[in-house]
Amino acid sequence: MKIVIVGATGTIGSAVVSALESKHELVKVGKTKGDVNLDITDVDSIRSALQQIGSFDALIVASGDLAFNSLSEMSAQEWNVGINSKLMGQINLAREALEYLTPGGSITLTSGILSKDPIAGGVAATTINGALEHFVKAAATEMPKGIRINVVSPTVLEESLPMYGDFFPGFIPVPGKTVAQAYVRSTLGVASGETFVVE
């Protein structure tokens, strides 16, 4: 299977690469690293990257920025980071990929546990992650060619603890290789419109 992984060099992306690379042909996509580059906030950049890649069987997106701040202090610009990158960036990638996905293919996006469990400063994350989990539910009803679409909602990764651990008090971290299995399940399974929570 030819699988496109956007965000392939990130913490989640590299765990997904490790889980899939022995049995599949992977196209690793990043903003500046990888086989192909794209900026998910720019639809033209998405289109040009997909054209370069050509036909493929599955898309995995483990990419998308969000700003963290309190509701009272979050600026319009900070809200727009999450809206343009993590939300519309993934939605636009999913939509543009439909043209290149083979029949029976799949799309797997990434939300995050904050949709379910708010943390301080995480109001945009809860909002945007929740939006993505609802998006796949509706988008699944419109997929052409038997294509499936799901989202993975991971808690904090063990590998991310040094950088983000203090923001997730009492959250039990999971290893990247466990999170990666949710992407494998979404990509190789039969579910569509689902949120795979990993915690």
Add this chain to the structure above:
Amino acid sequence: MKIVIVGATGTIGSAVVSALESKHELVKVGKTKGDVNLDITDVDSIRSALQQIGSFDALIVASGDLAFNSLSEMSAQEWNVGINSKLMGQINLAREALEYLTPGGSITLTSGILSKDPIAGGVAATTINGALEHFVKAAATEMPKGIRINVVSPTVLEESLPMYGDFFPGFIPVPGKTVAQAYVRSTLGVASGETFVVE
């Protein structure tokens, strides 16, 4: 209680007005009608309207536009209608209202049943309504002065059937006066961070 109702002349808003007007002082807000006018897509307009109203005890928002189209045909401009109006319009109203709300006050926003049950052409509605339901869950954890925040998620109203009925095949409509009670319950009850589904 002094209650500000944004969208007071709409189908839901007018039912909420009927449910509350005998016992409370209502400030009816609309884009062009009502006691005070504001454009929820414009933060300056929100600020100016709230300044005009002054201190109040509860905010109810039954306003916000969304575009309906298929995922493959929905333009960036159409996505932005829902993001700027129904999503960020309500979020900005909630945030700006905190300065004017009395201690123990409340905020009630509006999502809609499509968060739970997708319909054809409703991918933006499912996404944005889901975002709002997650927003209140996180925002509730940050509210100052004991303020509560909830969202009402109504199915199609009996009063809206002539205009929207065909888009909701098999959905059982509810009368506006039943939907209005969810706003009363959110405003006068004790819940916070909740989605009141009315169907």
